[in-house]
Each structure stands twice: as C-alpha cells, then as structure tokens.
Amino acid sequence: MSVGAFFLIFFAVLFFGLPIAGCFGFMTILPNLVSDSFPVDAMMAVRTMANGLNSFTLLAIPLFVLAGIIMARGGISEKLFNFFAYFIGNKTAGYPCAVVATCLFYGAISGSAPATTAAVGSMTIPLLTRLGYDKKFTVALVAIAGGLGVIIPPSIAAWEALGAAPTPMDWGEVYVGLQQKMIDGVEQPYFSICSSKLYEVQDYMLETNHIAQPAALFMSEKVYQGLPAEIQALIDDCSEIATQKTRETTDSMMADRLQEIKDHGVEVSQVTPELLAEMRERVAPATELIKQDVGEEFFNAYAAARDAAR
Known part of the structure; x- marks a missing residue:
C-alpha cells in the first residue's frame, strides 16, 4: 500500500x-x-x-485529578479566582484573564496540569458559560491555561543567572531531547534519572545539591495544643524517630540510585566549594524573587530548618 x-x-x-x-x-x-x-x-x-x-507512572494522572478536586472542594481555586476577579473582573475579557491567572497560580501550587484543569475548570467553565462565553472557548481556555503553572518553576531564574538557557518541556520528550542533542542537559534527581533511564542518553552528571526536597510532617496547631502534655511528648518523640528513619532510608535509596547511574557508565562529578560559592553569589537575585513570593518570614524559617538538617 x-x-x-x-x-x-x-x-x-x-x-x-x-x-x-x-x-x-x-x-x-x-x-x-x-x-x-x-x-x-x-x-x-x-x-x-x-x-x-x-505503566505505574500513569497512575499519577487520576490521583492528580483527585487531588485537584479535593483542593477545589476545599475552596482554594475559588479563593484564587475571586482574588484575581476582584482586580480585573470589570475589565474587557477580565473574567477569562482571571481564569488564566488562577490556573497559573494553582498550577504552581499543585504541580500538576491535570489537577489544575480539573479543579479550576470544574468551577470556572460553568461560570463563564453562564456569563455568555462560548462553551468551546471556555473549555479550550482552561485546558491550555491549566498547563501554565507547571512550566514556570522558580529554578528557571536561577539557571538564567548562571548563564544557562533553561527550556521547560514535557517530561516525555526529555529522553529523546537528550538522545538527539536537542537539549544539553536536564535538572533532575537520581530517582527520575533512573526511572526514565536517562543514563542511557547522558554521559555526565554534576551533583549540585541545589534543591532541597523535604518530606514534611504537618499537624494542626490547635489540635496539638489541645492534647495532654504526655501525648504531645509522644508525638514529638515519634516525629524525631520518623525523621531519622526517613533520612536513613532516603540516603540508602539515593546511594543505590547513584550507584546504578555509575554502573551504566555515567561520569559523576561534584561541585567544588569554590564553584558552589560562586553559584550562590550569582543566584542571589533569584533567591530574592522567591523570598518576595513566599514572604521573608517563611523563607528564613525554611532556610534555618534546611541548614539545621545539613
């Protein structure tokens, strides 16, 4: 044929x-x-x-959507939309612009385009339709805007400050991009490199340790303060034990993944103290941007906890 x-x-x-x-x-x-x-x-x-x-990876899609629906029912998407609508809702095409802004910030919070589309779309599509906007237009708007937040990570400003040209791209295209030399490198932890077999298409890896990914334990302050002192002490002790166990397990898993990467012929290098100091100096402006976004008090508290964990 x-x-x-x-x-x-x-x-x-x-x-x-x-x-x-x-x-x-x-x-x-x-x-x-x-x-x-x-x-x-x-x-x-x-x-x-x-x-x-x-594929185990595909299981994340419905779970991301579920997370988005739960967050929507909790009112996060509605509060974000109302905030932006308050400022630009009375302008021409103000409500569609408010939807885009909501998707942008919601995507940065959830880290998932499907979750953003599900959470924001379930609330804003009926609203825009009732306001007279064409349903096809509203669906397309949310579908496109839902992916905006996850392609604007805060590390882009840092890499630009270091002289690189960062390019957000779909994760499924990274392997081929490295294989065909369309991109020079990728910013990823050991686990992603191994799960996606990126060691098959990259010859070198530089350990920068520039991103901290904590596993946080949260509890309501009101509930905690309402517990008897002996229960509070028990929770504190168990939290310390869980923290140590988590760190030990994570360190062991990271060592295994690093060895797997080396076994596949990747040359692994470490950043020298002099180069690390220069990198920190160059990314200082990007750090200030993050501080403005999250607030100086939260940023300083996080930095103190990070330094204490080192």
Missing part, C-alpha cells in the same frame, strides 16, 4: 465521523489486512496498547 493511499483512507474515515482513536486503530492494522507480510496485526496492536497502559 502506498503512503498516499494510506493517508487518503485515513482522512476519508476521519471525514465520515469515525472517532480519532478508531481511525488510528483501524489504520494501524489496515496494512496487515491488505498484505500478510506486514507484521502488525490486530493481536499485536492490542498487546501494544495493553503494554502502554501497564
């Missing part, structure tokens, strides 16, 4: 209303129906689809 005939049939079935998924499925097995020499038959296509769905 010629390539021209293949695409002609594809657009024909698409024109007659067959769903896109059905079009791709049909065109996958069509060459085998025409010629037995083509290896991809219906059974092979089904097995490929099943293997594609058999």
